[in-house]
Amino acid sequence: MRHWLIKSEPTAYAFSQLLADGRTAWTGIRNNTARLNLLAMSVGDTCLFYHSNEGKAVVGIAEVVRTAYRDPTAPEADGERWVCVDVRGLQALATPVSLAAFKADPLLAKSELVRQSRLSVAPITTEEFAQVLALGG
Protein backbone atom coordinates (compact mmCIF):
# COMPACT_ATOMS: atom_id res chain seq x y z
CA MET A 1 0.00 0.00 0.00
CA ARG A 2 1.19 3.47 -0.85
CA HIS A 3 0.54 6.83 0.71
CA TRP A 4 -0.36 10.11 -0.92
CA LEU A 5 -1.13 13.69 -0.09
CA ILE A 6 -4.04 15.35 -1.84
CA LYS A 7 -4.80 19.04 -1.68
CA SER A 8 -7.94 21.06 -1.76
CA GLU A 9 -8.79 24.61 -0.94
CA PRO A 10 -11.19 24.34 1.98
CA THR A 11 -13.49 26.87 0.32
CA ALA A 12 -13.67 24.64 -2.76
CA TYR A 13 -14.03 21.24 -1.08
CA ALA A 14 -13.25 20.88 2.60
CA PHE A 15 -12.44 17.65 4.40
CA SER A 16 -15.61 18.07 6.47
CA GLN A 17 -17.51 17.96 3.18
CA LEU A 18 -15.83 14.68 2.27
CA LEU A 19 -16.83 13.20 5.62
CA ALA A 20 -20.39 14.42 5.04
CA ASP A 21 -20.44 12.99 1.51
CA GLY A 22 -18.77 9.73 2.46
CA ARG A 23 -16.94 9.50 -0.84
CA THR A 24 -16.28 11.71 -3.81
CA ALA A 25 -14.68 11.75 -7.25
CA TRP A 26 -11.35 13.57 -7.04
CA THR A 27 -11.70 15.51 -10.26
CA GLY A 28 -10.20 18.59 -11.82
CA ILE A 29 -6.52 17.58 -11.82
CA ARG A 30 -4.91 19.21 -14.87
CA ASN A 31 -1.24 18.76 -14.13
CA ASN A 32 0.75 15.97 -15.68
CA THR A 33 2.79 15.06 -12.62
CA ALA A 34 -0.35 14.91 -10.52
CA ARG A 35 -2.03 12.89 -13.27
CA LEU A 36 0.73 10.28 -13.16
CA ASN A 37 0.30 10.07 -9.40
CA LEU A 38 -3.43 9.47 -9.80
CA LEU A 39 -2.67 6.67 -12.26
CA ALA A 40 -0.32 5.08 -9.73
CA MET A 41 -2.96 4.87 -6.99
CA SER A 42 -4.43 1.56 -5.87
CA VAL A 43 -7.61 0.81 -3.99
CA GLY A 44 -6.82 0.94 -0.28
CA ASP A 45 -4.00 3.49 -0.59
CA THR A 46 -4.29 6.12 2.11
CA CYS A 47 -4.24 9.85 1.49
CA LEU A 48 -3.47 12.76 3.73
CA PHE A 49 -5.99 15.47 3.03
CA TYR A 50 -4.38 18.90 2.98
CA HIS A 51 -6.13 22.25 3.03
CA SER A 52 -4.26 24.80 0.95
CA ASN A 53 -4.56 28.59 1.24
CA GLU A 54 -6.75 29.08 4.29
CA GLY A 55 -5.82 26.19 6.51
CA LYS A 56 -2.41 25.17 5.27
CA ALA A 57 -2.58 21.96 7.23
CA VAL A 58 -3.24 18.26 6.88
CA VAL A 59 -6.64 17.86 8.45
CA GLY A 60 -7.72 14.30 7.77
CA ILE A 61 -7.23 10.89 6.24
CA ALA A 62 -8.92 9.42 3.20
CA GLU A 63 -8.53 6.24 1.21
CA VAL A 64 -8.72 5.38 -2.46
CA VAL A 65 -11.84 3.38 -3.28
CA ARG A 66 -11.65 3.44 -7.08
CA THR A 67 -8.58 3.63 -9.30
CA ALA A 68 -8.09 6.14 -12.08
CA TYR A 69 -10.75 6.61 -14.74
CA ARG A 70 -11.58 9.37 -17.18
CA ASP A 71 -12.33 12.64 -15.41
CA PRO A 72 -15.89 13.52 -16.43
CA THR A 73 -15.19 17.21 -15.77
CA ALA A 74 -12.39 17.36 -18.37
CA PRO A 75 -13.07 18.93 -21.78
CA GLU A 76 -14.28 16.46 -24.38
CA ALA A 77 -11.49 17.58 -26.68
CA ASP A 78 -8.90 16.27 -24.21
CA GLY A 79 -10.18 12.73 -24.65
CA GLU A 80 -8.95 10.21 -22.12
CA ARG A 81 -6.06 12.35 -20.96
CA TRP A 82 -7.31 13.59 -17.61
CA VAL A 83 -8.29 11.11 -14.94
CA CYS A 84 -9.76 11.10 -11.48
CA VAL A 85 -10.03 8.61 -8.64
CA ASP A 86 -12.70 8.10 -6.01
CA VAL A 87 -11.77 8.65 -2.38
CA ARG A 88 -13.58 7.97 0.86
CA GLY A 89 -13.14 10.08 4.00
CA LEU A 90 -11.89 8.07 6.96
CA GLN A 91 -11.38 10.43 9.85
CA ALA A 92 -10.23 13.87 10.84
CA LEU A 93 -6.95 14.34 12.66
CA ALA A 94 -7.38 15.27 16.31
CA THR A 95 -4.79 17.98 15.68
CA PRO A 96 -4.21 19.35 12.18
CA VAL A 97 -0.58 19.16 11.10
CA SER A 98 0.33 22.54 9.65
CA LEU A 99 2.72 23.35 6.87
CA ALA A 100 4.88 25.09 9.47
CA ALA A 101 4.99 21.83 11.43
CA PHE A 102 6.10 20.00 8.28
CA LYS A 103 8.93 22.47 7.78
CA ALA A 104 9.95 22.27 11.42
CA ASP A 105 10.01 18.47 11.56
CA PRO A 106 13.19 16.83 10.29
CA LEU A 107 11.22 13.82 9.05
CA LEU A 108 8.78 15.96 7.08
CA ALA A 109 10.91 18.87 5.89
CA LYS A 110 11.94 16.95 2.76
CA SER A 111 8.46 15.84 1.83
CA GLU A 112 6.95 16.70 -1.52
CA LEU A 113 4.52 19.05 0.17
CA VAL A 114 7.43 21.24 1.20
CA ARG A 115 9.63 20.61 -1.83
CA GLN A 116 7.05 21.24 -4.52
CA SER A 117 4.28 23.20 -2.97
CA ARG A 118 2.20 23.50 -6.12
CA LEU A 119 1.76 19.79 -6.75
CA SER A 120 -1.82 18.88 -5.89
CA VAL A 121 -1.39 15.10 -5.73
CA ALA A 122 1.93 13.99 -4.28
CA PRO A 123 3.41 10.74 -3.03
CA ILE A 124 4.64 10.57 0.55
CA THR A 125 6.69 7.90 2.22
CA THR A 126 5.51 5.45 4.87
CA GLU A 127 7.74 7.23 7.38
CA GLU A 128 6.27 10.61 6.54
CA PHE A 129 2.75 9.22 6.72
CA ALA A 130 3.40 7.68 10.14
CA GLN A 131 4.94 10.89 11.40
CA VAL A 132 1.92 12.94 10.38
CA LEU A 133 -0.34 10.49 12.19
CA ALA A 134 1.89 10.72 15.26
CA LEU A 135 1.76 14.51 15.24
CA GLY A 136 -1.93 14.63 14.42
CA GLY A 137 -3.12 12.15 16.97
Add this chain to the structure above:
DNA sequence: GCCAACGTTGGC
Protein backbone atom coordinates in the same frame (compact mmCIF):
# COMPACT_ATOMS: atom_id res chain seq x y z
C1' DG B 1 -1.00 42.22 -3.02
C1' DC B 2 3.36 40.28 -4.03
C1' DC B 3 6.43 36.89 -5.48
C1' DA B 4 8.59 32.27 -6.25
C1' DA B 5 8.07 28.00 -8.55
C1' DC B 6 6.48 25.61 -12.15
C1' DG B 7 4.02 24.46 -16.53
C1' DT B 8 2.57 25.77 -21.10
C1' DT B 9 2.61 28.25 -25.30
C1' DG B 10 4.40 30.14 -29.37
C1' DG B 11 7.98 32.54 -32.15
C1' DC B 12 12.22 31.66 -34.14
Add this chain to the structure above:
DNA sequence: GCCAACGTTGGC
Protein backbone atom coordinates in the same frame (compact mmCIF):
# COMPACT_ATOMS: atom_id res chain seq x y z
C1' DG C 1 14.79 22.34 -29.98
C1' DC C 2 15.46 26.67 -27.45
C1' DC C 3 13.75 30.28 -24.77
C1' DA C 4 10.96 34.33 -23.62
C1' DA C 5 6.42 35.45 -22.27
C1' DC C 6 2.61 34.37 -19.90
C1' DG C 7 -0.70 31.91 -16.71
C1' DT C 8 -1.58 29.39 -12.41
C1' DT C 9 -0.84 27.90 -7.81
C1' DG C 10 -0.04 28.75 -3.25
C1' DG C 11 2.75 30.67 0.60
C1' DC C 12 3.77 34.87 2.85
